[in-house]
Amino acid sequence: xxxxxxxxxxxxxxxxxxxxxxxxxxxxxxxxxxxxxxxxxxxxxxxxxxxxxxxxxxxxxxxxxxxxxxxxxxxxxxxxxxxxxxxxxxxxxxxxxxxxxxxxxxxxxxxxxxxxxxxxxxxxxxxxxxxxxxxxxxxxxxxxxxxxxxxxxxxxxxxxxxxxxxxxxxxxxxxxxxxxxxxxxxxxxxxxxxxxxxxxxxxxxxxxxxxxxxxxxxxxxxx
Amino acid sequence: xxxxxxxxxxxxxxxxxxxxxxxxxxxxxxxxxxxxxxxxxxxxxxxxxxxxxxxxxxxxxxxxxxxxxxxxxxxxxxxxxxxxxxxxxxxxxxxxxxxxxxxxxxxxxxxxxxxxxxxxxxxxxxxxxxxxxxxxxxxxxxxxxxxxxxxxxxxxxxxxxxxxxxxxxxxxxxxxxxxxxxxxxxxxxxxxxxxxxxxxxxxxxxxxxxxxxxxxxx
Numbered sequence: 497x498x499x500x501x502x503x504x505x506x507x508x509x510x511x512x513x514x515x516x517x518x519x520x521x522x523x524x525x526x527x528x529x530x531x532x533x534x535x536x537x538x539x540x541x542x543x544x545x546x547x548x549x550x551x552x553x554x555x556x557x558x559x560x561x562x563x564x565x566x567x568x569x570x571x572x573x574x575x576x577x578x579x580x581x582x583x584x585x586x587x588x589x590x591x592x593x594x595x596x597x598x599x600x601x602x603x604x605x606x607x608x609x610x611x612x613x614x615x616x617x618x619x620x621x622x623x624x625x626x627x628x629x630x631x632x633x634x635x636x637x638x639x640x641x642x643x644x645x646x647x648x649x650x651x652x653x654x655x656x657x658x659x660x661x662x663x664x665x666x667x668x669x670x671x672x673x674x675x676x677x678x679x680x681x682x683x684x685x686x687x688x689x690x691x692x693x694x695x696x697x698x699x700x701x702x703x704x705x706x707x708x709x710x711x712x713x714x715x716x717x718x719x
Numbered sequence: 720x721x722x723x724x725x726x727x728x729x730x731x732x733x734x735x736x737x738x739x740x741x742x743x744x745x746x747x748x749x750x751x752x753x754x755x756x757x758x759x760x761x762x763x764x765x766x767x768x769x770x771x772x773x774x775x776x777x778x779x780x781x782x783x784x785x786x787x788x789x790x791x792x793x794x795x796x797x798x799x800x801x802x803x804x805x806x807x808x809x810x811x812x813x814x815x816x817x818x819x820x821x822x823x824x825x826x827x828x829x830x831x832x833x834x835x836x837x838x839x840x841x842x843x844x845x846x847x848x849x850x851x852x853x854x855x856x857x858x859x860x861x862x863x864x865x866x867x868x869x870x871x872x873x874x875x876x877x878x879x880x881x882x883x884x885x886x887x888x889x890x891x892x893x894x895x896x897x898x899x900x901x902x903x904x905x906x907x908x909x910x911x912x913x914x915x916x917x918x919x920x921x922x923x924x925x926x927x928x929x930x931x932x933x934x935x936x937x
Contacts (some may be wrong), residue, residue: 523775524798576853596852600816600859607813620859623893669775670792675811
């Protein structure tokens with residue numbers, strides 16, 4: 497089924513309810529779906545579990561959701577940054593749960609969820625604090641840790657362009673988590689600069705096939 | 720070209736970066752960690768034909784972007800705007816880390832808090848009370864490349880050796896480091912032994928007295 501084309505960011509996130517688990521794309525500001533996050537802020541959903549590489553920067557986007565105590569748990573690889581003051585404060589106050597995951601394991605856990613994989617053994621993190629309590633196995637003399645998939649109710653993603661079938665192309669390093677997050681959520685909500693007619697994207701250039709995309713909103717964007 | 724010459728003076732940070740750059744094989748695929756390792760790119764020559772990987776999803780990364788080149792969609796792992804070189808490729812995060820974990824990168828250069836004689840690396844967490852932990856790609860980088868090299872100062876501010884018998888800081892990766900570049904010596908780690916390739920502003924005997932692991936002259 498072709499995705500719903502929402503008429504605004506607010507319309508795109510309207511179905512997100514309290515207690516949802518949400519994958520949010522972006523690495524730093526590149527690929528961060530800022531308008532969708534702002535709309536999530538406005539829609540009032542709370543008690544959220546958020547999956548993102550970071551835990552918000554400065555006074556925008558995810559950082560504000562955390563500031564307003566709308567996020568009960570964050571799964572990420574790199575929460576602490578020079579400008580992560582809202583996360584730092586919530587964490588120190590005991591108001592947010594942190595599941596810290598090595599970046600590549602985080603990416604693979606998301607990919608696994610989208611690919612129907614029930615778990616995988618990875619060498620990353622073996623013998624470290626982040627593997628404590630997890631099943632391990634020696635395979636051909638090398639240590640591995642069992643990691644499980646990260647499923648979600650929603651994914652908020654920023655891509656460059658979509659066609660009306662939801663086929664997506666991204667731009668440069670803003671691609672980052674987008675393609676895997678689109679596969680791992682029950683509903684992938686994507687903001688793009690423009691939506692083009694079917695045929696407007698060369699099939700050879702499609703990065704995320706529309707099968708993974710549920711809602712698209714065109715927000716324009718600077719060239 | 721391996722430079723094994725000793726020098727009378729300690730190496731500057733630029734000289735360390737230059738030595739690392741010279742040691743990178745021609746045509747290699749390389750990931751340079753955040754901090755001192757990033758400086759290595761300034762000393763790679765066009766003739767070397769080295770391709771830089773950044774774990775946020777790119778091969779063929781060029782120099783830091785300036786002026787009108789700055790594009791918020793094109794950043795490195797340190798979130799600094801960079802440029803792309805001809806032949807560059809973009810890919811998503813799972814592919815980027817599969818590339819690393821799968822052993823497709825030739826060299827990864829990282830910083831460190833501590834390294835043990837058998838190559839265990841600590842560089843992600845001091846373990847200090849109340850510190851908010853953050854790991855990023857450190858654990859993936861440590862164990863992924865065919866060779867993991869470290870650049871660091873050999874001694875802490877209070878004069879303790881960062882090259883140790885066993886780690887006191889939390890582990891990033893086990894048995895992963897094969898070479899260490901410091902301002903006073905370059906070390907090769909093989910078979911749980913530490914070989915000294917060159918010394919800088921220090922004699923081998925002085926070095927051996929200050930480092931609490933057995934050293935062998937390479």
